[in-house]
Amino acid sequence: MDKMQKELQKKAKKIGEIGSKMAKAVTVPLMCIFAISTKGMQEMRSDLAKLETNAQMAGQGLESLHKQMAYLNAVTGETDSNVEALSNLMASGFKNTQLDKELDSLAGAVIKFPDTMKIEGLADGLQETLATGKAIGPFSELLERSGINLETFNEGLAKASASGKQHNYILQTLANTGL
Numbered sequence: 001m002d003k004m005q006k007e008l009q010k011k012a013k014k015i016g017e018i019g020s021k022m023a024k025a026v027t028v029p030l031m032c033i034f035a036i037s038t039k040g041m042q043e044m045r046s047d048l049a050k051l052e053t054n055a056q057m058a059g060q061g062l063e064s065l066h067k068q069m070a071y072l073n074a075v076t077g078e079t080d081s082n083v084e085a086l087s088n089l090m091a092s093g094f095k096n097t098q099l100d101k102e103l104d105s106l107a108g109a110v111i112k113f114p115d116t117m118k119i120e121g122l123a124d125g126l127q128e129t130l131a132t133g134k135a136i137g138p139f140s141e142l143l144e145r146s147g148i149n150l151e152t153f154n155e156g157l158a159k160a161s162a163s164g165k166q167h168n169y170i171l172q173t174l175a176n177t178g179l
Contacts, residue, residue: 085123108179
């Protein structure tokens with residue numbers, strides 16, 4: 001903030017030279033607020049651009065993506081986490097109706113366990129679960145809290161993965177939780 005304030009004070013001096021009579025006491029705080037909000041908007045635009053790129057690479061339609069973001073924002077209110085969660089799920093191979101169903105289940109977990117289950121962690125754990133073939137992290141915690149035996153789940157996931165149906169297995173498992 002000190003560095004930003006010095007930079008903004010330089011800009012305030014330039015504004016003063018142009019003929020502005022505003023006091024630095026007003027100019028510097030206003031410019032700080034503007035600079036901070038601009039930085040936040042740049043980060044958000046960057047996150048959304050990454051998400052749209054990931055969606056295109058996954059073959060996901062942008063209209064559907066925007067609906068999914070609006071849905072997640074209504075549930076979590078955390079745009080950064082929602083961008084990360086959607087990116088992780090698309091990178092995991094979920095798309096179209098599978099992605100919609102997966103989002104419903106994970107959003108249900110966030111609603112059911114609001115203080116301990118976060119959408120970004122669940123999606124990350126799900127991505128790692130698919131990569132390793134065993135329930136990991138927050139996703140494994142979700143399964144356990146839902147009454148699912150992890151050994152049984154991991155055995156079923158191994159069988160489903162062998163036939164290329166691991167995504168459907170996970171979707172069916174989550175559907176059975178009632179989330």
